Amino acid sequence: MQTQQLALFLDVVEDTTEPTIQDRSSTFVDNMSLPIHRWFRYSAGFSAQWVEQEIKTALRRGPVLLLEPFAGAGTTLIEGERCGVPAIGVEAHSFVYRIARSKLAWREPVERFVELAREVRAVAESRPGEADGFPDLIEKCYPPDVLTELDGLKRAWQHLADGSPAAELVWLAITAILRICSPAGTAQWQYVLPKKEKANPSTPLAAYEIQVRNMAADMRIRQQQPAGVAAVVYQEDARACASIPDGWANLVLTSPPYTNNYDYADATRLEMSFWGEVQSWGDLHQKVRRHLIRSCTQHVAANKEDLDRLLTEPDLAPLAIEMRPICQQMAEERLHHGGKKPYHLLIAAYFSDLAKVWQALRRATCRGARVCFVIGDSAPYGVYVPVERWLGELALAAGFHSYSFEKTRDRNIKWRNRKHRVPLQEGRLWVEG
Ligand SMILES: C[S@@+](CC[C@H](N)C(=O)[O-])C[C@H]1O[C@@H](n2cnc3c(N)ncnc32)[C@H](O)[C@@H]1O
Secondary structure: OOHHHHHOOOOOOOOOOOOOOOOOOOOOHHHHHOOOHHHOOOOOOOOHHHHHHHHHHHHOOOOOOEEEOOOOOOHHHHHHHHOOOOEEEEOOOHHHHHHHHHHHHHHOOHHHHHHHHHHHHHHHHHOOOOOOOOOHHHHHHOOHHHHHHHHHHHHHHHHHOOOOHHHHHHHHHHHHHOOOOOOEEOOOOOOOEEEEEOOOOOOHHHHHHHHHHHHHHHHHHHHOOOOOOOOEEEOOOOOOOOOOOOOOEEEEEEOOOOOOOOOOOHHHHHHHHHOOOOOOHHHHHHHOHHHOOOOOHHHHHHHOOOHHHHHOOHHHOOOHHHHHHHHHHHHHHHHHOOOOOOHHHHHHHHHHHHHHHHHHHHHHEEEEEEEEEEEEOEOHHHOOEOHHHHHHHHHHHOOOOEEEEEEEEEEOOOOOOOOOOOOEEEEEEEEEO
16 A cells, blocks of 8 residues: 555655565555556555455455445445445545545446547637646646646636536546646655656646546446445545444455655645645645544644643553653654654554544444454654554454454565664554454
8 A cells, every 4th residue: 555655754764665575465556457446546545456355255254334434545445346245435535535436436327428528628629728827836847838738628627517427537537647747756646746857748638538548448347347336435534434324334444544654635735736726735734634644743743732632632541651651752762853753743643543443433333343454563763653553452442352463564674765774564454343
Protein backbone atom coordinates (compact mmCIF):
# COMPACT_ATOMS: atom_id res chain seq x y z
CA MET A 1 0.00 0.00 0.00
CA GLN A 2 1.96 2.89 1.30
CA THR A 3 5.38 2.48 -0.24
CA GLN A 4 5.07 5.87 -1.88
CA GLN A 5 3.81 7.39 1.31
CA LEU A 6 6.83 6.08 3.12
CA ALA A 7 9.22 7.54 0.60
CA LEU A 8 7.69 10.88 1.44
CA PHE A 9 8.16 10.66 5.15
CA LEU A 10 10.02 13.91 5.51
CA ASP A 11 12.01 13.63 8.71
CA VAL A 12 11.69 9.94 9.33
CA VAL A 13 12.62 8.56 5.98
CA GLU A 14 11.97 4.86 6.07
CA ASP A 15 13.57 3.21 3.08
CA THR A 16 11.19 0.74 1.55
CA THR A 17 13.28 -0.42 -1.37
CA GLU A 18 14.42 -4.02 -1.64
CA PRO A 19 12.39 -5.58 1.14
CA THR A 20 13.83 -8.93 2.23
CA ILE A 21 10.34 -10.36 2.09
CA GLN A 22 8.94 -9.61 -1.37
CA ASP A 23 5.23 -9.32 -0.84
CA ARG A 24 3.29 -6.82 -2.94
CA SER A 25 -0.10 -7.44 -1.35
CA SER A 26 0.13 -4.19 0.56
CA THR A 27 0.82 -2.13 -2.58
CA PHE A 28 -1.34 -0.74 -5.39
CA VAL A 29 1.22 -1.55 -8.10
CA ASP A 30 -0.48 -4.58 -9.62
CA ASN A 31 -3.90 -2.90 -9.61
CA MET A 32 -2.75 -0.70 -12.50
CA SER A 33 -3.20 -3.65 -14.83
CA LEU A 34 -6.66 -4.58 -13.52
CA PRO A 35 -9.96 -3.35 -14.99
CA ILE A 36 -11.60 -0.51 -13.02
CA HIS A 37 -8.88 -0.46 -10.36
CA ARG A 38 -6.57 1.12 -12.93
CA TRP A 39 -8.85 4.10 -13.53
CA PHE A 40 -7.05 6.13 -10.91
CA ARG A 41 -3.56 5.43 -9.56
CA TYR A 42 -4.08 5.53 -5.82
CA SER A 43 -0.72 4.64 -4.40
CA ALA A 44 -2.10 4.51 -0.87
CA GLY A 45 -4.24 1.56 -1.93
CA PHE A 46 -3.51 -2.12 -1.48
CA SER A 47 -3.66 -5.11 -3.80
CA ALA A 48 -7.01 -6.13 -5.30
CA GLN A 49 -5.77 -9.67 -5.80
CA TRP A 50 -4.98 -10.02 -2.13
CA VAL A 51 -8.48 -8.74 -1.25
CA GLU A 52 -10.06 -11.23 -3.63
CA GLN A 53 -8.07 -14.07 -2.08
CA GLU A 54 -9.15 -13.10 1.45
CA ILE A 55 -12.81 -12.84 0.47
CA LYS A 56 -12.68 -16.27 -1.18
CA THR A 57 -11.04 -17.75 1.91
CA ALA A 58 -13.78 -16.24 4.08
CA LEU A 59 -16.50 -17.54 1.74
CA ARG A 60 -15.32 -21.08 2.41
CA ARG A 61 -16.48 -20.54 6.01
CA GLY A 62 -19.90 -19.12 5.02
CA PRO A 63 -21.65 -15.98 3.73
CA VAL A 64 -19.64 -12.78 3.93
CA LEU A 65 -20.73 -9.23 4.77
CA LEU A 66 -17.74 -7.02 4.05
CA LEU A 67 -16.88 -3.69 5.62
CA GLU A 68 -14.05 -1.36 4.55
CA PRO A 69 -13.80 1.58 7.02
CA PHE A 70 -10.94 3.31 5.11
CA ALA A 71 -12.29 2.67 1.64
CA GLY A 72 -9.75 4.79 -0.26
CA ALA A 73 -10.18 4.35 -4.00
CA GLY A 74 -12.55 1.44 -3.45
CA THR A 75 -10.26 -1.57 -3.95
CA THR A 76 -12.06 -3.71 -1.36
CA LEU A 77 -15.52 -2.66 -2.55
CA ILE A 78 -14.84 -3.45 -6.20
CA GLU A 79 -13.52 -6.88 -5.24
CA GLY A 80 -16.47 -7.45 -2.91
CA GLU A 81 -18.79 -6.90 -5.87
CA ARG A 82 -16.77 -9.23 -8.07
CA CYS A 83 -16.92 -11.97 -5.45
CA GLY A 84 -20.69 -11.47 -5.07
CA VAL A 85 -20.63 -10.32 -1.44
CA PRO A 86 -22.44 -7.28 0.00
CA ALA A 87 -19.84 -4.62 0.76
CA ILE A 88 -20.00 -1.23 2.45
CA GLY A 89 -17.22 1.34 2.55
CA VAL A 90 -16.55 4.45 4.59
CA GLU A 91 -14.17 7.17 3.39
CA ALA A 92 -13.83 10.60 5.01
CA HIS A 93 -11.75 12.38 2.36
CA SER A 94 -14.20 14.10 0.00
CA PHE A 95 -12.02 13.77 -3.09
CA VAL A 96 -10.99 10.15 -2.45
CA TYR A 97 -14.59 9.27 -1.66
CA ARG A 98 -15.62 10.68 -5.04
CA ILE A 99 -12.99 8.56 -6.80
CA ALA A 100 -14.35 5.39 -5.14
CA ARG A 101 -17.97 6.33 -5.86
CA SER A 102 -17.16 7.07 -9.51
CA LYS A 103 -15.44 3.71 -9.94
CA LEU A 104 -18.50 1.98 -8.52
CA ALA A 105 -20.48 3.53 -11.40
CA TRP A 106 -19.01 0.90 -13.79
CA ARG A 107 -22.58 -0.49 -14.16
CA GLU A 108 -23.66 2.59 -16.11
CA PRO A 109 -24.52 1.82 -19.76
CA VAL A 110 -21.22 2.16 -21.62
CA GLU A 111 -22.73 4.10 -24.51
CA ARG A 112 -24.14 6.73 -22.17
CA PHE A 113 -20.67 7.33 -20.73
CA VAL A 114 -18.94 7.33 -24.10
CA GLU A 115 -21.54 9.67 -25.59
CA LEU A 116 -21.15 12.21 -22.78
CA ALA A 117 -17.35 11.93 -22.90
CA ARG A 118 -17.50 12.71 -26.66
CA GLU A 119 -19.79 15.69 -26.11
CA VAL A 120 -17.43 17.06 -23.47
CA ARG A 121 -14.54 16.72 -25.86
CA ALA A 122 -16.45 18.40 -28.69
CA VAL A 123 -17.43 21.36 -26.51
CA ALA A 124 -13.84 21.64 -25.21
CA GLU A 125 -12.52 21.78 -28.75
CA SER A 126 -15.01 24.40 -29.86
CA ARG A 127 -14.66 26.62 -26.78
CA PRO A 128 -11.06 26.69 -25.51
CA GLY A 129 -10.55 27.34 -21.82
CA GLU A 130 -8.35 29.90 -20.12
CA ALA A 131 -5.04 29.59 -18.33
CA ASP A 132 -5.77 32.40 -15.83
CA GLY A 133 -7.57 32.41 -12.55
CA PHE A 134 -6.23 29.14 -11.17
CA PRO A 135 -4.49 28.91 -7.78
CA ASP A 136 -0.70 29.43 -7.94
CA LEU A 137 0.06 25.72 -7.60
CA ILE A 138 -1.83 24.94 -10.81
CA GLU A 139 -0.21 27.77 -12.73
CA LYS A 140 3.20 26.50 -11.60
CA CYS A 141 2.43 22.96 -12.70
CA TYR A 142 1.19 23.59 -16.26
CA PRO A 143 2.38 25.69 -19.20
CA PRO A 144 -0.39 28.01 -20.43
CA ASP A 145 -1.24 25.95 -23.56
CA VAL A 146 -1.72 22.76 -21.52
CA LEU A 147 -3.75 24.55 -18.89
CA THR A 148 -5.95 26.14 -21.54
CA GLU A 149 -6.76 22.67 -22.92
CA LEU A 150 -7.42 21.21 -19.46
CA ASP A 151 -9.58 24.18 -18.56
CA GLY A 152 -11.53 23.63 -21.78
CA LEU A 153 -12.32 20.08 -20.65
CA LYS A 154 -13.23 21.28 -17.18
CA ARG A 155 -15.59 23.98 -18.46
CA ALA A 156 -17.18 21.61 -20.96
CA TRP A 157 -17.76 19.09 -18.18
CA GLN A 158 -19.25 21.78 -15.92
CA HIS A 159 -21.54 22.84 -18.77
CA LEU A 160 -22.80 19.32 -19.52
CA ALA A 161 -22.67 17.55 -16.14
CA ASP A 162 -26.12 16.63 -14.87
CA GLY A 163 -25.24 14.77 -11.65
CA SER A 164 -25.65 11.41 -13.38
CA PRO A 165 -23.28 8.46 -12.90
CA ALA A 166 -22.09 9.01 -16.49
CA ALA A 167 -21.12 12.58 -15.59
CA GLU A 168 -19.16 11.29 -12.59
CA LEU A 169 -17.33 8.84 -14.83
CA VAL A 170 -16.35 11.68 -17.16
CA TRP A 171 -15.24 13.73 -14.13
CA LEU A 172 -13.00 10.80 -13.20
CA ALA A 173 -11.61 10.58 -16.74
CA ILE A 174 -10.55 14.26 -16.59
CA THR A 175 -9.26 13.97 -13.01
CA ALA A 176 -7.19 10.89 -13.81
CA ILE A 177 -5.19 12.64 -16.55
CA LEU A 178 -4.20 15.73 -14.55
CA ARG A 179 -0.86 14.42 -13.33
CA ILE A 180 0.31 12.79 -16.52
CA CYS A 181 -0.29 16.07 -18.39
CA SER A 182 1.93 18.12 -16.11
CA PRO A 183 5.62 18.53 -16.89
CA ALA A 184 6.17 19.23 -13.17
CA GLY A 185 7.10 16.59 -10.61
CA THR A 186 3.62 15.32 -9.99
CA ALA A 187 4.31 11.62 -9.49
CA GLN A 188 1.03 9.89 -8.94
CA TRP A 189 -0.55 10.50 -5.60
CA GLN A 190 2.39 12.32 -4.14
CA TYR A 191 2.87 15.87 -3.12
CA VAL A 192 3.48 18.10 -6.10
CA LEU A 193 7.01 19.31 -6.77
CA PRO A 194 6.60 22.20 -9.22
CA LYS A 195 10.38 22.71 -9.54
CA LYS A 196 11.07 19.14 -10.66
CA GLU A 197 10.58 18.24 -14.29
CA LYS A 198 9.33 15.02 -15.76
CA ALA A 199 9.94 13.73 -19.26
CA ASN A 200 7.23 13.44 -21.92
CA PRO A 201 4.04 14.69 -20.28
CA SER A 202 0.91 13.80 -22.27
CA THR A 203 -1.24 16.37 -24.03
CA PRO A 204 -4.66 16.70 -22.37
CA LEU A 205 -6.96 15.76 -25.26
CA ALA A 206 -4.86 12.74 -26.23
CA ALA A 207 -4.64 11.54 -22.61
CA TYR A 208 -8.38 12.06 -22.17
CA GLU A 209 -9.12 10.01 -25.27
CA ILE A 210 -7.02 7.09 -24.00
CA GLN A 211 -8.50 7.28 -20.49
CA VAL A 212 -12.08 7.27 -21.82
CA ARG A 213 -11.28 4.37 -24.15
CA ASN A 214 -9.75 2.34 -21.31
CA MET A 215 -12.64 3.03 -18.99
CA ALA A 216 -15.19 2.05 -21.63
CA ALA A 217 -13.27 -1.15 -22.38
CA ASP A 218 -13.17 -2.06 -18.67
CA MET A 219 -16.88 -1.37 -18.27
CA ARG A 220 -17.65 -3.69 -21.18
CA ILE A 221 -15.48 -6.45 -19.68
CA ARG A 222 -16.96 -6.06 -16.22
CA GLN A 223 -20.54 -5.86 -17.47
CA GLN A 224 -20.17 -9.25 -19.12
CA GLN A 225 -19.34 -10.82 -15.74
CA PRO A 226 -21.84 -11.55 -12.93
CA ALA A 227 -22.72 -8.12 -11.50
CA GLY A 228 -22.78 -9.01 -7.80
CA VAL A 229 -24.58 -6.89 -5.20
CA ALA A 230 -23.80 -3.21 -5.73
CA ALA A 231 -21.37 -1.97 -3.08
CA VAL A 232 -22.08 1.27 -1.25
CA VAL A 233 -19.59 3.89 -0.08
CA TYR A 234 -20.41 6.60 2.46
CA GLN A 235 -18.51 9.82 2.94
CA GLU A 236 -18.15 9.64 6.68
CA ASP A 237 -15.81 9.00 9.58
CA ALA A 238 -14.43 5.55 10.40
CA ARG A 239 -14.32 6.65 14.05
CA ALA A 240 -18.11 6.31 14.07
CA CYS A 241 -19.08 4.25 10.99
CA ALA A 242 -22.45 5.89 11.56
CA SER A 243 -24.26 4.41 8.54
CA ILE A 244 -23.25 0.83 9.28
CA PRO A 245 -25.98 -1.08 11.14
CA ASP A 246 -25.05 -2.65 14.49
CA GLY A 247 -23.43 -6.07 14.11
CA TRP A 248 -23.64 -5.92 10.31
CA ALA A 249 -20.22 -7.07 9.09
CA ASN A 250 -18.47 -10.39 9.64
CA LEU A 251 -15.35 -9.48 7.65
CA VAL A 252 -13.38 -6.22 7.66
CA LEU A 253 -10.50 -5.79 5.21
CA THR A 254 -8.83 -2.43 5.47
CA SER A 255 -5.74 -0.35 5.88
CA PRO A 256 -5.85 2.75 8.05
CA PRO A 257 -3.48 5.66 7.48
CA TYR A 258 -0.06 4.79 8.92
CA THR A 259 1.75 6.82 11.57
CA ASN A 260 4.20 7.87 8.88
CA ASN A 261 3.38 11.54 8.58
CA TYR A 262 1.78 11.24 5.18
CA ASP A 263 -0.60 14.11 4.57
CA TYR A 264 -3.62 12.76 2.69
CA ALA A 265 -5.01 16.28 2.30
CA ASP A 266 -1.88 17.70 0.68
CA ALA A 267 -1.67 14.63 -1.58
CA THR A 268 -4.85 15.72 -3.37
CA ARG A 269 -4.03 19.43 -3.54
CA LEU A 270 -3.34 19.34 -7.28
CA GLU A 271 -6.68 17.78 -8.22
CA MET A 272 -8.76 19.71 -5.71
CA SER A 273 -7.15 23.01 -6.71
CA PHE A 274 -7.77 22.29 -10.39
CA TRP A 275 -11.48 21.71 -9.75
CA GLY A 276 -11.68 24.82 -7.56
CA GLU A 277 -12.50 22.87 -4.40
CA VAL A 278 -9.60 24.34 -2.45
CA GLN A 279 -7.85 27.67 -2.95
CA SER A 280 -5.32 27.69 -0.15
CA TRP A 281 -3.45 25.67 2.44
CA GLY A 282 -6.02 26.75 5.06
CA ASP A 283 -8.81 25.44 2.84
CA LEU A 284 -7.15 22.02 2.72
CA HIS A 285 -7.27 21.75 6.48
CA GLN A 286 -10.84 22.98 6.80
CA LYS A 287 -12.27 20.99 3.93
CA VAL A 288 -10.24 17.80 4.13
CA ARG A 289 -7.62 17.21 6.81
CA ARG A 290 -9.70 17.98 9.87
CA HIS A 291 -12.09 15.16 8.92
CA LEU A 292 -9.33 12.54 8.81
CA ILE A 293 -7.44 10.37 11.27
CA ARG A 294 -4.63 12.46 12.75
CA SER A 295 -1.70 10.83 10.97
CA CYS A 296 0.53 13.79 10.07
CA THR A 297 2.20 16.51 12.09
CA GLN A 298 0.48 19.30 10.12
CA HIS A 299 -2.75 17.98 11.53
CA VAL A 300 -1.80 18.03 15.21
CA ALA A 301 -0.05 21.39 14.84
CA ALA A 302 -3.17 22.92 13.29
CA ASN A 303 -5.29 21.49 16.10
CA LYS A 304 -2.88 22.81 18.78
CA GLU A 305 -2.89 19.45 20.56
CA ASP A 306 -1.53 19.01 24.08
CA LEU A 307 0.30 15.83 25.15
CA ASP A 308 -1.02 15.61 28.71
CA ARG A 309 -4.56 16.09 27.58
CA LEU A 310 -4.20 13.42 24.90
CA LEU A 311 -2.55 10.89 27.21
CA THR A 312 -5.26 11.21 29.83
CA GLU A 313 -8.08 10.56 27.37
CA PRO A 314 -10.06 7.50 28.54
CA ASP A 315 -9.72 5.90 25.08
CA LEU A 316 -5.95 5.79 25.50
CA ALA A 317 -6.04 4.23 28.98
CA PRO A 318 -4.92 0.78 27.74
CA LEU A 319 -1.72 2.29 26.32
CA ALA A 320 -1.05 5.41 28.36
CA ILE A 321 1.55 3.97 30.78
CA GLU A 322 3.68 2.55 27.98
CA MET A 323 3.04 5.45 25.62
CA ARG A 324 3.96 8.34 27.90
CA PRO A 325 7.77 7.76 28.10
CA ILE A 326 7.90 7.02 24.37
CA CYS A 327 6.12 10.28 23.52
CA GLN A 328 8.31 12.16 25.98
CA GLN A 329 11.42 10.72 24.34
CA MET A 330 10.14 11.98 20.96
CA ALA A 331 9.43 15.39 22.49
CA GLU A 332 13.07 15.58 23.65
CA GLU A 333 14.47 14.19 20.41
CA ARG A 334 12.65 16.77 18.29
CA LEU A 335 14.70 19.54 19.87
CA HIS A 336 17.76 18.09 18.08
CA HIS A 337 16.10 18.14 14.65
CA GLY A 338 15.69 21.08 12.31
CA GLY A 339 12.02 20.55 11.57
CA LYS A 340 11.06 20.11 15.25
CA LYS A 341 8.08 18.10 14.19
CA PRO A 342 5.60 17.27 16.94
CA TYR A 343 5.67 13.49 16.46
CA HIS A 344 5.00 13.02 20.19
CA LEU A 345 1.60 14.65 19.72
CA LEU A 346 0.99 12.86 16.45
CA ILE A 347 1.51 9.42 17.99
CA ALA A 348 -0.81 10.10 20.94
CA ALA A 349 -3.49 11.63 18.70
CA TYR A 350 -3.23 8.80 16.17
CA PHE A 351 -3.83 6.06 18.73
CA SER A 352 -6.63 8.04 20.32
CA ASP A 353 -8.33 8.14 16.90
CA LEU A 354 -7.68 4.46 16.22
CA ALA A 355 -9.16 3.55 19.62
CA LYS A 356 -12.40 5.12 18.41
CA VAL A 357 -12.17 3.22 15.14
CA TRP A 358 -11.94 -0.07 17.05
CA GLN A 359 -14.97 0.89 19.14
CA ALA A 360 -16.92 1.72 15.98
CA LEU A 361 -15.85 -1.57 14.38
CA ARG A 362 -16.86 -3.53 17.46
CA ARG A 363 -20.34 -2.02 17.18
CA ALA A 364 -20.58 -2.55 13.42
CA THR A 365 -19.37 -6.17 13.41
CA CYS A 366 -21.05 -9.35 14.62
CA ARG A 367 -19.64 -11.70 17.25
CA GLY A 368 -16.98 -13.92 15.69
CA ALA A 369 -16.08 -11.34 13.03
CA ARG A 370 -12.60 -11.24 11.51
CA VAL A 371 -10.84 -7.93 10.97
CA CYS A 372 -7.66 -7.38 9.00
CA PHE A 373 -5.67 -4.12 9.20
CA VAL A 374 -2.78 -3.83 6.76
CA ILE A 375 -0.37 -1.74 8.77
CA GLY A 376 3.28 -0.80 9.31
CA ASP A 377 5.17 0.24 12.42
CA SER A 378 7.23 3.42 12.63
CA ALA A 379 10.07 5.17 14.43
CA PRO A 380 9.67 8.95 14.37
CA TYR A 381 13.04 10.57 15.13
CA GLY A 382 14.34 7.03 15.68
CA VAL A 383 12.01 6.26 18.58
CA TYR A 384 10.30 2.93 17.94
CA VAL A 385 6.49 2.71 18.09
CA PRO A 386 5.09 -0.85 18.26
CA VAL A 387 2.12 0.06 16.07
CA GLU A 388 0.66 -3.39 15.49
CA ARG A 389 0.83 -4.39 19.15
CA TRP A 390 -0.73 -1.14 20.31
CA LEU A 391 -3.49 -1.44 17.73
CA GLY A 392 -4.07 -5.03 18.84
CA GLU A 393 -4.36 -3.90 22.48
CA LEU A 394 -6.86 -1.22 21.52
CA ALA A 395 -8.90 -3.83 19.64
CA LEU A 396 -9.03 -6.00 22.77
CA ALA A 397 -10.02 -2.98 24.86
CA ALA A 398 -12.89 -2.38 22.42
CA GLY A 399 -14.19 -5.93 22.99
CA PHE A 400 -12.49 -8.12 20.38
CA HIS A 401 -11.06 -11.39 21.66
CA SER A 402 -7.65 -11.91 20.09
CA TYR A 403 -5.08 -10.50 17.69
CA SER A 404 -2.08 -11.74 15.76
CA PHE A 405 0.37 -10.16 13.34
CA GLU A 406 1.46 -11.60 10.00
CA LYS A 407 4.54 -9.83 8.65
CA THR A 408 4.67 -9.26 4.89
CA ARG A 409 7.63 -6.92 4.38
CA ASP A 410 10.72 -5.64 6.10
CA ARG A 411 11.32 -1.92 5.82
CA ASN A 412 14.19 0.42 6.57
CA ILE A 413 16.69 -2.34 6.10
CA LYS A 414 18.94 -0.85 3.46
CA TRP A 415 20.18 2.07 5.49
CA ARG A 416 19.96 4.44 2.54
CA ASN A 417 18.44 7.94 2.78
CA ARG A 418 17.68 7.09 6.33
CA LYS A 419 17.42 9.26 9.40
CA HIS A 420 17.48 6.32 11.78
CA ARG A 421 18.40 2.61 11.78
CA VAL A 422 15.39 1.10 13.49
CA PRO A 423 14.22 -1.99 11.54
CA LEU A 424 10.59 -1.69 10.59
CA GLN A 425 7.99 -4.02 9.19
CA GLU A 426 4.67 -4.02 7.39
CA GLY A 427 2.05 -6.72 7.59
CA ARG A 428 -1.46 -7.76 8.53
CA LEU A 429 -2.93 -7.35 11.96
CA TRP A 430 -5.68 -9.96 12.30
CA VAL A 431 -8.25 -9.35 15.01
CA GLU A 432 -11.02 -11.78 15.88
CA GLY A 433 -13.96 -11.99 18.15
C1 LIG B 1 -4.33 3.54 3.36
S1 LIG B 1 -5.65 4.35 2.66
C2 LIG B 1 -6.77 3.04 2.29
C3 LIG B 1 -6.66 2.59 0.87
C4 LIG B 1 -7.66 1.55 0.43
N1 LIG B 1 -7.50 0.31 1.13
C5 LIG B 1 -7.50 1.32 -1.08
O1 LIG B 1 -7.03 0.23 -1.49
O2 LIG B 1 -7.78 2.24 -1.84
C6 LIG B 1 -6.38 5.09 4.06
C7 LIG B 1 -7.61 5.90 3.72
O3 LIG B 1 -8.23 6.33 4.93
C8 LIG B 1 -8.87 7.55 4.66
N2 LIG B 1 -9.22 8.16 5.96
C9 LIG B 1 -8.43 8.91 6.77
N3 LIG B 1 -9.11 9.26 7.87
C10 LIG B 1 -10.34 8.69 7.78
C11 LIG B 1 -11.48 8.67 8.63
N4 LIG B 1 -11.48 9.31 9.81
N5 LIG B 1 -12.56 7.96 8.24
C12 LIG B 1 -12.56 7.31 7.04
N6 LIG B 1 -11.53 7.34 6.18
C13 LIG B 1 -10.42 8.01 6.55
C14 LIG B 1 -7.86 8.30 3.83
O4 LIG B 1 -8.45 9.36 3.12
C15 LIG B 1 -7.35 7.18 2.93
O5 LIG B 1 -8.06 7.13 1.73
